[in-house]
Amino acid sequence: MLLKTIQVATPSAQYPVLIGPGILPTLYPRLRKLSKAKLVVITSPNIWTLWSKEFLASFPPQDQPAILTLPPGEKHKRLPAIESLAEQLAQQGADRDTLLIAFGGGVLGDITGFLAAIYMRGIPFVQVPTTLLAQVDSSVGGKTGVNLAAGKNLLGSFHQPRAVFADTDLLRTLPRPELFAGLQESIKAAIIRDPRFFTFLERNREKIQAASGEPDPATLARIVATSVQIKADVVAADEHEQNLRMILNFGHTIGHAIEAATNYKQLLHGEAIAWGMIAALHVALARQTITPDQFARMANLILAFAPLPTFKAKAQQLVALTAADKKNRSGRRAFILPTAIGKAEVVHTITDEELLTATQRMLDDMQSSKP
Numbered sequence: 314m315l316l317k318t319i320q321v322a323t324p325s326a327q328y329p330v331l332i333g334p335g336i337l338p339t340l341y342p343r344l345r346k347l348s349k350a351k352l353v354v355i356t357s358p359n360i361w362t363l364w365s366k367e368f369l370a371s372f373p374p375q376d377q378p379a380i381l382t383l384p385p386g387e388k389h390k391r392l393p394a395i396e397s398l399a400e401q402l403a404q405q406g407a408d409r410d411t412l413l414i415a416f417g418g419g420v421l422g423d424i425t426g427f428l429a430a431i432y433m434r435g436i437p438f439v440q441v442p443t444t445l446l447a448q449v450d451s452s453v454g455g456k457t458g459v460n461l462a463a464g465k466n467l468l469g470s471f472h473q474p475r476a477v478f479a480d481t482d483l484l485r486t487l488p489r490p491e492l493f494a495g496l497q498e499s500i501k502a503a504i505i506r507d508p509r510f511f512t513f514l515e516r517n518r519e520k521i522q523a524a525s526g527e528p529d530p531a532t533l534a535r536i537v538a539t540s541v542q543i544k545a546d547v548v549a550a551d552e553h554e555q556n557l558r559m560i561l562n563f564g565h566t567i568g569h570a571i572e573a574a575t576n577y578k579q580l581l582h583g584e585a586i587a588w589g590m591i592a593a594l595h596v597a598l599a600r601q602t603i604t605p606d607q608f609a610r611m612a613n614l615i616l617a618f619a620p621l622p623t624f625k626a627k628a629q630q631l632v633a634l635t636a637a638d639k640k641n642r643s644g645r646r647a648f649i650l651p652t653a654i655g656k657a658e659v660v661h662t663i664t665d666e667e668l669l670t671a672t673q674r675m676l677d678d679m680q681s682s683k684p
Contacts, residue, residue, distance in 0.1 A: 317538045321453060321545045323552040326473035330453055330545070332529065336480035337364065341371035342442070343370035347475050348437060350410035353379035355398065355425045357385040360417050360443055361488055363586060368416065368441075372411035378414065379405050383421060386579035389433060392419050392468065398428050410476070413438035419582065423466070426457030428682050430472035439475040444487060445495025445533075446583050448479040449502070449540035454548045454561075460577075464634075465569045471553055480542070481534050492528070493618035495585030496521065498565075500535050501590060502543040502612055505560045508655030510539050511614070518617055561647040562655045564590030567672055576625040584622055587615050592676055595671035596663060602652045616682060619655060623680075628648050628673040632665055 316333035330344075344352060354368075361382065362366075372378065383394055402411070415425035415438060422440050423535050429438035440452035458469020484492065503511035514521075514536070520529040521536075532661025544561065551558040570579065580588075594611055597603045603611075635646065647665040 317500075317534070319538065319541050319545055319621065321473075321477075322549050323382065323455070323473060324335055325471070325552060326455070326475075328474060328476050330477040330541050332448075332479045332481065332541065334480065335535055336478050336481045337367045337441070337482065338370040340368065340478065341373070341376075343476070344412065344439065348410065350411040350412055351405070351407060351413050352376075352414060353381060353384065353402065353405060353407060354378045354414045354416050355381050355428070356416040357418075357421060357473075358382050359385060360421075364416075364443070364483065373397050377487070379404075379411065383424065385418070385420070387460070387572070387582075390424060392459055394424055395431075395459060396617065397439075398424070399432055402432055403429075407432070407436070409433045409436055411436055412590075415439070415452075415474075416441045417442065418442065418444040418579055419447040421616070422447055422452050422500065423469075424459060424514060426455070426472050426474065427459055427469055430470040433474060435472065435605050437475050439560045440474045442477065442479055443483045445484055445492050445537070446498055448481070448484070448537050449495060450544060450651035452477045452479065452496040453541055453544050454558075454588075455552070456554075465572060475542075479537055481530065482538060488622055494581035494587075496536070497583040497590070499540045501561075501563050501586065502540045504590070504651055504654060505563050505649070506547070506655060507539070507545045508653075509656050510543070511611075513539075515614055518614075522618065535599055538661055555623055559647055559659045563651065564593050564655055567592040567631055567668075567675070568647070571624065571626065571633040573634050574630055575624050579624050580622055587621055588675055590615055590677035592668075592671050594651065595674045596648070596667055597651045599667065599671065600650065602650055603609065603654075606646075607651075607654055611651070612678075620683070621679075621682070622683075626628050626676070627669060628669050628676055629670050632669050634667065645675060 319330045412473045413429045415422040442448045442452040455471045455473035458466040520532045564586045568586035571585040597610045645661045651657045
């Protein structure tokens, strides 16, 4: 299978996203084309145990990278982790030319990117994403940050990577729930931007849900590449999320509220976003920006990769938590509303009552979908 390169071009940076199998064992020469300076890998112990041999396969004995680890999980996406890693970087003698390598999922990529953005006022980094969610979404676009108790990603910076190396072989060891959770970000991309991609996902559900537990590699590579291209196009047009880029947050208003309500412990990020998209579809259906048939097609695709885990929360609680959404401007809620399959818009007129009704309908859908 040939590797595919997608160029991300923004006002502040241009960089390649390399997608396909077999990238990891060829990493060293690719990194050295980007930097001749010190290399520091930031990863999690479980990822390093699984993939360290392949990661280091191309590194010569005299030029091994420094390895820093951080436990996995959203609960570590906080400022103490940044301070600890920064202290370790200083002890390693890292300077402004040091290249950080984020080797992990979305949480680790966000942390590493934020650390790179603020260490010595900015050093370079690359993304080597190990999950489907990170490969199709979070590794591209330069959003970095950590959480506060008050809300998700409230501290952060835009800091573009020098490159993204998305080795699809890494997805072989991904548990099915994590694979399907990551797929929700691809479904999101199709709903807001690409009707042909949406149809492709509909028609290839069985290949993705392979009974063997390992999805068709060519199908998976196409999903990653198409998702990245969609995001690259949006980011190129609106790097700092002033307008258009907000559409990438479809499903995230209620999705982030679900994560906060469940203390980031019960659902994977993509699973929370899936329920958030269902809530957003209910808003769109009530406003008649989509037809009942479009609603059914989109909801059915979101719920096809089941079972989505259930959770306990009140609609009022979830709507109240949206007050901390970082998309809000001047007290107004920015909400992403689909207007067709493949189209979405940012609206600022969604009332609490509308969102409360839609969220309750989403919770009702969740109860009816219980096995």
